[in-house]
Amino acid sequence: MRSEQAVHNKIIFSGTVGAGKSTAIAALSDIVPVATEALISDGATTLKKTTTVAMDYGVLLLDGGEKVMLYGTPGQERFSFMWEILAEGGIGLILLINNAMPDPLNHLEHYLTAFDGFIAKTAVAIGVTHMDRSNSPTLIDYRAKLRVRRRLPPPAVFRVDARERDDVAMVVRALLYTLNPGLIDA
Amino acid sequence: MSQNRSDAAAPISLLLLEVGSMDARLIGLSLERHMRNKVCLTDNMAKAQVVLVDCDRQGAELALRRIPPQQRLGVVGYALNPRECGTKFPTIDILGKPLNLDGLPAALSRAMASPASIPLLPAQPAGAGPLVAEKTKSLGDSIDTDDGAELCGSLEDLPLAPNSQVPDKFFFDPEDYLIGQLFRAVVKSQASGRPLAVAGLHRLIRVSVAPVPLCLTAFRETRLRPISMTQLPLATTRLVLDPGPDDPSAEVAFASEDLLWNVAVWAARGRLPKDTDPYRVVRLKAWPNFTRVFVPPHALRIAALWVRAFASPVDIASRLAIPQRYVFSFYTAAQFAGLLEHDLGAAKKTSPTASAPPPPPPPQQGRRPSLLGRILRKLLNAV
Ligand SMILES: Nc1nc2c(ncn2[C@@H]2O[C@H](COP(=O)(O)OP(=O)(O)OP(=O)(O)O)[C@@H](O)[C@H]2O)c(=O)[nH]1
Ligand SMILES: [Mg+2]
Numbered sequence: 001m002r003s004e005q006a007v008h009n010k011i012i013f014s015g016t017v018g019a020g021k022s023t024a025i026a027a028l029s030d031i032v033p034v035a036t037e038a039l040i041s042d043g044a045t046t047l048k049k050t051t052t053v054a055m056d057y058g059v060l061l062l063d064g065g066e067k068v069m070l071y072g073t074p075g076q077e078r079f080s081f082m083w084e085i086l087a088e089g090g091i092g093l094i095l096l097i098n099n100a101m102p103d104p105l106n107h108l109e110h111y112l113t114a115f116d117g118f119i120a121k122t123a124v125a126i127g128v129t130h131m132d133r134s135n136s137p138t139l140i141d142y143r144a145k146l147r148v149r150r151r152l153p154p155p156a157v158f159r160v161d162a163r164e165r166d167d168v169a170m171v172v173r174a175l176l177y178t179l180n181p182g183l184i185d186a
Numbered sequence: 187m188s189q190n191r192s193d194a195a196a197p198i199s200l201l202l203l204e205v206g207s208m209d210a211r212l213i214g215l216s217l218e219r220h221m222r223n224k225v226c227l228t229d230n231m232a233k234a235q236v237v238l239v240d241c242d243r244q245g246a247e248l249a250l251r252r253i254p255p256q257q258r259l260g261v262v263g264y265a266l267n268p269r270e271c272g273t274k275f276p277t278i279d280i281l282g283k284p285l286n287l288d289g290l291p292a293a294l295s296r297a298m299a300s301p302a303s304i305p306l307l308p309a310q311p312a313g314a315g316p317l318v319a320e321k322t323k324s325l326g327d328s329i330d331t332d333d334g335a336e337l338c339g340s341l342e343d344l345p346l347a348p349n350s351q352v353p354d355k356f357f358f359d360p361e362d363y364l365i366g367q368l369f370r371a372v373v374k375s376q377a378s379g380r381p382l383a384v385a386g387l388h389r390l391i392r393v394s395v396a397p398v399p400l401c402l403t404a405f406r407e408t409r410l411r412p413i414s415m416t417q418l419p420l421a422t423t424r425l426v427l428d429p430g431p432d433d434p435s436a437e438v439a440f441a442s443e444d445l446l447w448n449v450a451v452w453a454a455r456g457r458l459p460k461d462t463d464p465y466r467v468v469r470l471k472a473w474p475n476f477t478r479v480f481v482p483p484h485a486l487r488i489a490a491l492w493v494r495a496f497a498s499p500v501d502i503a504s505r506l507a508i509p510q511r512y513v514f515s516f517y518t519a520a521q522f523a524g525l526l527e528h529d530l531g532a533a534k535k536t537s538p539t540a541s542a543p544p545p546p547p548p549p550q551q552g553r554r555p556s557l558l559g560r561i562l563r564k565l566l567n568a569v
Contacts, residue, residue, distance in 0.1 A: 060561065139443075158476055174490070180558055
């Protein structure tokens with residue numbers, strides 16, 4: 001293998017607290033993901049006991065030993081200073097939004113703004129999670145929100161259960177095709 | 187076992203489907219002479235219990251599709267190479283040629299015992315190439331394989347610019363299929379605010395509007411798919427006020443958009459709804475919900491390109507270097523799912539247009555695939 005650069009390839013997973021970033025990375029990763037979980041102390045959510053405080057880290061091992069890292073940003077916004085640093089040099093962004101938290105559409109807006117520069121250079125695909133627990137807002141509402149931002153072309157927005165590997169793989173595939181619709185897979 | 191039972195029972199009534207005249211005569215004579223009390227031939231579909239189909243004949247597949255799904259028929263095939271043929275028709279029992287009549291009654295009673303084999307078409311086309319079919323979840327998960335013949339037919343490409351009238355075979359009339367009625371149900375219930383249902387099939391499809399547009403049905407994909415693909419005789423279905431669930435425990439809810447997509451993509455078979463101009467530009471307003479809808483071949487790359495700008499179906503196919511029938515199926519599904527934006531202001535444009543999306547980088551055939559391509563492959567292969 002020639003390319004040393006390839007070793008630094010990474011896909012970024014970001015999104016709201018409890019959206020399923022750590023779970024999604026674990027679903028795809030070929031190694032046991034390294035996560036820096038901590039007990040939740042600030043009452044950010046009552047949904048779960050732990051949250052990621054630094055980052056999640058998983059790996060996709062490609063043929064020939066090449067690695068693609070899967071980086072998860074911490075969900076809580078007090079860690080948002082890390083987001084851009086983690087994303088730098090990444091292939092693209094998977095944004096997971098927890099539909100069972102209050103005001104998910106505002107969260108969407110917030111994350112898209114935070115990653116604006118990164119998305120402009122790469123691409124984003126969005127997974128709306130926890131729709132089994134809360135079916136509103138709908139995907140149609142998400143798309144409307146994205147239209148208001150006048151981001152063209154509109155990114156992929158899918159219903160995702162982060163516990164389902166197929167769902168997570170599908171968002172990542174959409175991200176790859178967004179980067180290059182001419183992509184072939186073999 | 188079943189053979190003994192069928193020995194004692196009334197003769198099985200058998201319909202020969204797509205069987206050549208010579209075969210039909212030979213089979214008829216042999217049955218008449220040797221098995222009169224076990225099997226009798228009928229040419230009335232309504233009276234048949236089992237059909238026997240010559241799987242080597244070109245029209246076999248189409249003939250099978252045309253069987254009304256309500257008719258709980260058993261199906262037995264026969265072919266020169268049963269093993270090879272079995273991958274094409276995985277759900278049916280296939281006997282070898284020349285037909286061994288001794289084995290026939292047993293095969294017929296087996297098929298009768300499981301008329302569920304009527305969804306004759308493989309849920310996942312067999313012999314998938316490098317892409318791996320994803321596991322089937324509820325209604326309409328991805329098949330996503332390059333062998334799209336089952337789903338997208340085999341129509342040839344149209345010329346890149348219109349030069350004569352597009353032949354009729356490139357179009358279908360949605361009114362001949364379930365999609366016509368389902369679409370009307372969704373539109374009408376949205377307009378009136380009243381829940382409606384499509385009745386007349388062996389399960390209801392209920393359509394509700396509030397708080398979110400939903401379709402509820404106890405149909406499984408294995409039943410709904412063949413019904414969606416079949417031309418339904420006039421007045422098979424009708425719209426009624428929603429009478430409530432027919433089978434509450436089996437009923438599943440779908441976003442209306444998702445069910446419309448599936449039922450339309452199954453009807454399309456590589457064709458466009460009638461009165462569509464394959465040279466007229468449209469744009470994809472939003473990505474279909476690919477984690478929940480049926481994903482036909484090439485759908486992700488078509489979506490990724492078509493959200494970028496207005497382009498005609500013919501244009502999209504040529505830019506992606508894929509057969510047009512895949513784009514036509516996608517167009518049909520997107521149209522009924524409400525995902526297409528028509529360029530109303532623009533006069534008819536022919537491809538290539540100024541607003542057409544830039545061509546994607548050409549596929550790197552023969553070379554090592556790009557990093558993105560290798561990631562994609564990894565995602566598809568590692569299950
Ligand atoms: N019901 C349901 N649970 C989900 C879904 N997606 C993820 N989960 C669960 O949600 C919980 C939170 O998932 P995590 O992966 O820890 O979320 P996270 O985004 O890493 O959270 P932070 O690190 O705190 O930002 C886990 O128990 C997941 O199994 C979903 O679609 N539905
Ligand atoms: Mg986490």
